[in-house]
Amino acid sequence: MGKRVLAILVEDRPGVLTRVSGLFSRRGYNIQNIAVGRTMEPGISRMTVTVDADPLTVEQIVKQLNKQINVLKISDLTDEPSVGRELLLVKVKAEPDKRGDIQQMARTFRARIIDLSPDSMIVEVTGNNEKLEAFLLMMQEFGIKEIASTGKVALFRGNKLIRETRN
Amino acid sequence: MKLTGAEMVLACLEAENVDVVFGFPGGAVLTLYDEIYKKGLRHILSRHEQGAVHAADGYARASGRPGVVFATSGPGATNLVTGIATAYMDSIPLIIITGQVARPFIGTDAFQEADITGITLPITKHNYLVKRIEELPHIFKEAFTIATTGRQGPVLIDLPKDLQAEEGEFHYPSRAEIYGYRPTYEGHQGQIAKALARLRKAKKPLIYAGGGVVSSGAHLELLELSQNGAIPVTTTLTGMGSIPYDYELFLGMPGMHGTYAANHAINESDLLLTIGARFDDRVTGKIEHFAPDACIIHIDIDPAEIGKNIAVHIPIVGDVRMVLREMLRRFKKGETEKWCAKVKAWKAERPLRYKQEGHLKPQFVIEELNRLSGGEAIVATDVGQHQMWTAQYFQFNKPRTLLSSGGLGTMGYGFPAAIGAQVAFPDRLVVCIAGDGSFQMNSQELATVVHYQLPVKVAIINNQYLGMVRQWQKMFYEGRYSHTSMDGSPDFVRLAEAYGARGLRATAIEEVGPVIEEAFQSPGPVLMDFHVDPEENVLPMVAPNTSIVDMIGGEE
Numbered sequence A: 001m002g003k004r005v006l007a008i009l010v011e012d013r014p015g016v017l018t019r020v021s022g023l024f025s026r027r028g029y030n031i032q033n034i035a036v037g038r039t040m041e042p043g044i045s046r047m048t049v050t051v052d053a054d055p056l057t058v059e060q061i062v063k064q065l066n067k068q069i070n071v072l073k074i075s076d077l078t079d080e081p082s083v084g085r086e087l088l089l090v091k092v093k094a095e096p097d098k099r100g101d102i103q104q105m106a107r108t109f110r111a112r113i114i115d116l117s118p119d120s121m122i123v124e125v126t127g128n129n130e131k132l133e134a135f136l137l138m139m140q141e142f143g144i145k146e147i148a149s150t151g152k153v154a155l156f157r158g159n160k161l162i163r164e165t166r167n
Numbered sequence B: 001m002k003l004t005g006a007e008m009v010l011a012c013l014e015a016e017n018v019d020v021v022f023g024f025p026g027g028a029v030l031t032l033y034d035e036i037y038k039k040g041l042r043h044i045l046s047r048h049e050q051g052a053v054h055a056a057d058g059y060a061r062a063s064g065r066p067g068v069v070f071a072t073s074g075p076g077a078t079n080l081v082t083g084i085a086t087a088y089m090d091s092i093p094l095i096i097i098t099g100q101v102a103r104p105f106i107g108t109d110a111f112q113e114a115d116i117t118g119i120t121l122p123i124t125k126h127n128y129l130v131k132r133i134e135e136l137p138h139i140f141k142e143a144f145t146i147a148t149t150g151r152q153g154p155v156l157i158d159l160p161k162d163l164q165a166e167e168g169e170f171h172y173p174s175r176a177e178i179y180g181y182r183p184t185y186e187g188h189q190g191q192i193a194k195a196l197a198r199l200r201k202a203k204k205p206l207i208y209a210g211g212g213v214v215s216s217g218a219h220l221e222l223l224e225l226s227q228n229g230a231i232p233v234t235t236t237l238t239g240m241g242s243i244p245y246d247y248e249l250f251l252g253m254p255g256m257h258g259t260y261a262a263n264h265a266i267n268e269s270d271l272l273l274t275i276g277a278r279f280d281d282r283v284t285g286k287i288e289h290f291a292p293d294a295c296i297i298h299i300d301i302d303p304a305e306i307g308k309n310i311a312v313h314i315p316i317v318g319d320v321r322m323v324l325r326e327m328l329r330r331f332k333k334g335e336t337e338k339w340c341a342k343v344k345a346w347k348a349e350r351p352l353r354y355k356q357e358g359h360l361k362p363q364f365v366i367e368e369l370n371r372l373s374g375g376e377a378i379v380a381t382d383v384g385q386h387q388m389w390t391a392q393y394f395q396f397n398k399p400r401t402l403l404s405s406g407g408l409g410t411m412g413y414g415f416p417a418a419i420g421a422q423v424a425f426p427d428r429l430v431v432c433i434a435g436d437g438s439f440q441m442n443s444q445e446l447a448t449v450v451h452y453q454l455p456v457k458v459a460i461i462n463n464q465y466l467g468m469v470r471q472w473q474k475m476f477y478e479g480r481y482s483h484t485s486m487d488g489s490p491d492f493v494r495l496a497e498a499y500g501a502r503g504l505r506a507t508a509i510e511e512v513g514p515v516i517e518e519a520f521q522s523p524g525p526v527l528m529d530f531h532v533d534p535e536e537n538v539l540p541m542v543a544p545n546t547s548i549v550d551m552i553g554g555e556e
């Protein structure tokens, strides 16, 4: 098993998210996280799906996804040079005497403090999964109240693009 | 041209040369049904939506044209679910049109609202909820294109009630532009060359053919390839009829209730040429033991079937008929004489057999139905023992003559499917071989055959049990017959008569022939009730998840 990151271009139609995610659950594949957003082309969305599966299973997933009428293109970014990022918001306990430490830590991770209240603050950090895990670990020391995170989004490095093949 | 939604539906169907639809009305399709009334579109009214959808499926399997179904919203739509799943599993082209509550009510739990596009998402090839009148013609064109091309399957269109009355500009597109849908038809030349080279070297090649041969219309090419190469053939339940029964290299059906020759040929083959089949577990048994020494070539239109259940050495994605034609064009025969002799000996020495002694045997009834139908019948079956006996003992010579729910195994499929086939071919002999259990799942359609005077001949193989389940209880649960007795079933002859059909019964061997003859000569619908040995088992049998050469029984 291993993490695979798939970028899927889909037609922006009602139910398309259900079609894609439903296919994963129905065939017994587990989605670790999923992010959906726009592309340069109106009417086409890009989904980034992270799954934990062996290569044969991923091959079957890709084939099944390709059968969906609203799926236009699938790329596996895992084995090629690519960059991936997630965004994490952490609401952390911040008694006045700890704020300095938190700020210090945030700087190390290039995180930003985006909200401050008498006894908590919200820190925003982006990065790859490992970085976010490490950041969370550090924040635990202060007491995490709540987190919210996006799924991963990813692009190939260099000139390589994923384009829908409208003809 | 300005038309209402309902008028558009009929115009689309006309443009697609649809001459009959199967359906059942209700509140959300009143406007549509009013249009049917005005235009006089041929419509077969069933007595349950499940009957309508199976009939459309039977029509499609028998004729090769897509079957069209109408049903209302909510319960009408949900009653279709089993039939849609049945068609999906066997890749049968259907267009299902359901009514939906009016657009402003969608999502409010309105009266008779059901999210049928959500419900049928995993059992349709694609589905649509029409939201704007301008989309309707395009959606219909897409739906027909998707249902009938590539790997075929059911497509559902959900039509809100208010949209059926709304007016819009109508222009039916001549073709559909579907960006995310491009089936591959032509096989890869390099892969075909590789396959041919391996075939030429093979000493023990075997063709394993399935429903894909039937849907692509490749039965003649299949036979030619088998003849040119002297390659024996086994066909699955859904592939039955694509090879004539009495062809010397035809080995019958493989798998759980397959023939000795077919299962042993798979086991010993050094090359398995798989054509439009999908390695279903009822065929393969324990997959690790399936065709252990064979190079596996797999021809299929659906790339997702390749490598799904078994590792394939030479995949060829494409339309079966086109690929076979290309193979035939460049074909050179290998040396298979010894192998053919061996396979033919298996066939001769280990045929399917049963003993006709004591009670009337179900296999005998199937043989008599076969004999008296003169090889021209279309046969629909239900699911259970009678279905397997039909596959074993009825001699199918042409494609599209056995209509049976293979993938889903749907009891109650046979009778409505026979109705659909009879609608497609009013002058042919259509026989439904039913189980006493299965028949009761859609016996209400007796009203349909009587109403339309469809001369369907129903043969109930009445063993007073859910026989196939009883057989498993006998073999694997020490004979504990938990809820498999059909005590309380009606007198089927009187049931038929109550509907105004003819009913006949045979309980002894000598009555079987005369009853069948009388039924076949009778102009209208007839039900035959054959009281057969309640404890007869389907043999040979391979226990689930064991090797297909570990066959139990079938020796006498």
Ligand SMILES: Cc1ncc(C[n+]2csc(CCOP(=O)(O)OP(=O)(O)O)c2C)c(N)n1
Residues within 6 Å of the ligand: B382, B383, B384, B385, B386, B387, B409, B410, B411, B412, B434, B435, B436, B437, B438, B439, B461, B463, B465, B466, B467, B468, B469
């Ligand atoms: C709708 C449905 N329910 C349950 C089953 C499970 N099942 C498979 S075969 C069978 C027995 C069918 O009995 P009958 O129609 O009398 O046929 P027989 O096996 O006796 O020939 C049952 C219950 C099924 N296939 N389909």
Ligand SMILES: [Mg+2]
Residues within 6 Å of the ligand: B384, B435, B436, B437, B461, B462, B463, B464, B465, B466, B467
């Ligand atoms: Mg029975």
